[in-house]
Amino acid sequence: MFKAIRILILLGILVTAAGTTLIGRWQAQSWKRPQVVTLYPINAAGDAATEAYLQRLDESDFARLEPYFQDQARRHGVALSQPIRIVLGRRVSALPPAPPRDRGVLAAISWSLRMRWWAWRETPPSSPVPDVKLFLMYHPPDFSGALPHSIGLEKGRLGLAHLFAARAQQGANEVVIAHETLHTFSATDKYDPATLMPLPPDGYAEPDREPLLPQARAELMAGRIPLRNGEARIPDGLAQTVIGPATAREIGWVK
Ligand SMILES: [Zn+2]
Known part of the structure; x- marks a missing residue:
């Protein structure tokens, strides 16, 4: 009996925690205010x-x-x-x-x-x-x-x-x-954690650019501007970055 109650209480805490996280995410991503x-x-x-x-x-x-x-x-x-x-x-x-x-x-x-x-x-x-x-x-x-x-x-x-x-x-x-x-x-990183190099296509500001490299700007969640194979630089400021479509989807800007 006590065991059952204890499991119920624990389940209650887990469900509440999961619920709070979901409500928090929903509020954060509704962009109503x-x-x-x-x-x-x-x-x-x-x-x-x-x-x-x-x-x-x-x-x-x-x-x-x-x-x-x-x-x-x-x-x-x-x-x-x-x-x-x-x-x-x-x-x-x-x-x-x-x-x-x-x-x-x-x-x-x-x-x-x-x-x-x-x-x-x-x-x-x-x-x-x-x-x-x-x-x-x-x-x-x-x-x-x-x-x-x-x-x-x-x-x-x-x-x-x-x-x-x-x-x-x-x-x-x-x-x-x-x-x-x-x-x-809830946006995720879009670079390789081992090399810090942006990962195409989502980590590139212009994944369809011809030629692909060098890129002119950084995708914000990739953090660096890809220049050559294995070479990227940190942007000087926000003007050299964009929020790409994958990040926009993750944060609820694009449904
Ligand atoms: Zn990050």
């Missing part, structure tokens, strides 16, 4: 140069994101005039849990749960209420080597974007923010 994406800057290393950059950061530094999503949505026939609203939230001083070093599924699930718990506790209040929370980890402008991998989670609708605290990198930063934002709307 603008989705509020709130950005929370974080000084990743606590250094003075990043601090000075963050002191001067304001909404104008993210002004190209809203019109970009607007243009791209219109191109795909979305009726809603403003699909995504970008809000600059307050700074967060606590650092998020470090992402897992091994690539196992369990480690990823555990990190995702800890990340959601951390976000729930550390997110400062803001208005309007965010639909998506994006934590912007700013690294010093002279940071050497590759930045840690940015992550956008559909479950929990939050993301972690690693950026450079440098004016010159603002365009590239915006591409990362837009890319991680779309992950929270």
Whole structure:
């Protein structure tokens, strides 16, 4: 009897969790009202140069994101005039849990749960209420080597974007923010994780172009502009990217 009750309760929790995820996805992808994406800057290393950059950061530094999503949505026939609203939230001083070093599924699930718990506790209040929370980890402008991998989670609708605290990198930063934002709307990556090369046709801005290479722009979820076989470059800004038909379908812009 007790066992049956326990199984029933567990089943109830599972069904509720699955239901909440489905309702969340349905709401996120119905595009009936603008989705509020709130950005929370974080000084990743606590250094003075990043601090000075963050002191001067304001909404104008993210002004190209809203019109970009607007243009791209219109191109795909979305009726809603403003699909995504970008809000600059307050700074967060606590650092998020470090992402897992091994690539196992369990480690990823555990990190995702800890990340959601951390976000729930550390997110400062803001208005309007965010639909998506994006934590912007700013690294010093002279940071050497590759930045840690940015992550956008559909479950929990939050993301972690690693950026450079440098004016010159603002365009590239915006591409990362837009890319991680779309992950929270269920868009998938369109590059080979081993080589980081965009995967045709969905990862190419113009898959029907003759000749196919070099491409002029990047598909946002592929993240790079394919130039030659085995060579691609990071776009300078959003103007050098497009949201392709496959991504538009994944996020519910095209039914
Ligand atoms: Zn990605």
